Amino acid sequence: MDHVLTLVAPRGGLATTALQAARDALATIGATAGTPDWLSADEAADLPFAGLAADQAEAAARAALDGQPIDLIAQATTGRRKRLLIADMDSTIVTSETLDELAGQAGIKDQIAAITKRAMNGELNFEDALRERVGRLKGLGVDALDRTWAETVLMPGARELVATMRANGARCALVSGGFTFFTGRVAALVGFHEHHSNTLLEEDGRLTGHVAEPILGRNAKLATLKRLAAEEGIGLDATLAVGDGANDLDMIQAAGLGVAYHAKPVVAAAARARVEHTDLRALLFAQGYRGAAFAGV
Structure with a gap:
């Protein structure tokens, strides 16, 4: 067959x-x-x-x-088994939107979450929306980052996904429009080989309200997929990309197996594959891995 x-x-x-x-x-x-x-x-x-x-x-x-x-x-x-994994972080590898949760430390979660929702559904330019959201956090103490991290929860199946693909020779990269403070910690906890994201700027222990340029957004995620595939000497058909927001859509559509994971409507409608009911283990089953052989359990 x-x-x-x-x-x-x-x-x-x-x-x-x-x-x-x-x-x-x-x-x-x-x-x-x-x-x-x-x-x-x-x-x-x-x-x-x-x-x-x-x-x-x-x-x-x-x-x-x-x-x-x-x-x-x-x-x-x-070619079911992929040799490169590119994964979004927020609402994909972790259960929350870390920027929204950070805004909660400043008492403005609802305001920021409303902008996030529109940006992730493709209604707003991602880079502009990120600058606006970060700007509203000006003056927030950097200790709020630690408090937010303490409440961050991994998505079910995240460890199994990365550990199993790594054990079978795949390169695993976390590529996020979020921030290095979180991606570095998530990458270390889950086992990604590397992480790529944005940097929040701070001064005297407080956020300045700015993010380092250039911003890693939709185009940069696609570019990272292509660059890492080239470094591995593989075609895009040997890659897997997963995410939930509009800024993930280009890399999802370009990957050999692109998965919209519990995604926003615009992403789910345009992606070739989607996971709506189960967890990240589904990406391993899609590659033909058997549950008994999963690593990281």
Whole structure:
């Protein structure tokens, strides 16, 4: 079989009836569907198929599952395992938007979060929105960064994703429109090889309200993907990019496996693959890794 449809549900939520429904849906529109291969019992399975384009198979299976909380990713079987991971940080590798949480230390979280939401949905220029949000933090003591970090939580599956890909020879990079104070700590905690982000400027123990230029935004994320792939001597088809906001969309669309992760509507609509119901382990299942072989558990 030259293609595979991967089905992933919250742990314990993938029934054989769902697999059969997906298999029947593919057969109904002319595909040859093989025997399902369980990657993790009652959680994830591969359904090999041939004779149908990936997007057609995914759409047919999604319709057959009729709103069940199951993530679906269809792709060619060749080259599933990626050799470069590029991941956004906020609301992707960590559960929060760290800038919004930092603003909470200044008592203006709602104001900043409203701007963040619009920027992440592509309604505002990312760089301008970042400058505006940082400007409102002028005078905030840098100790607020430590307090924000103490409350930052990793996304479920983050450690397994990076540890497993590293163990299998992939380069893993955290690329964020957020700030080095947080990306450095997240990278060290999760195990990324490197991190790329923005720098908050400070003076006399307080934020100046400015961010170092040039700002790492949408274009820079795509450029980083291309640069790291070139350094590894691989094509973009051997890369995986994951994120949730509009500033992630270019790298998601350029990567061999680009995943909109619990993403904003504009991103989910434009991405080839999306994860809406499960955690970051889904990105490993999509590459054909078996749950029993995950590292970092």
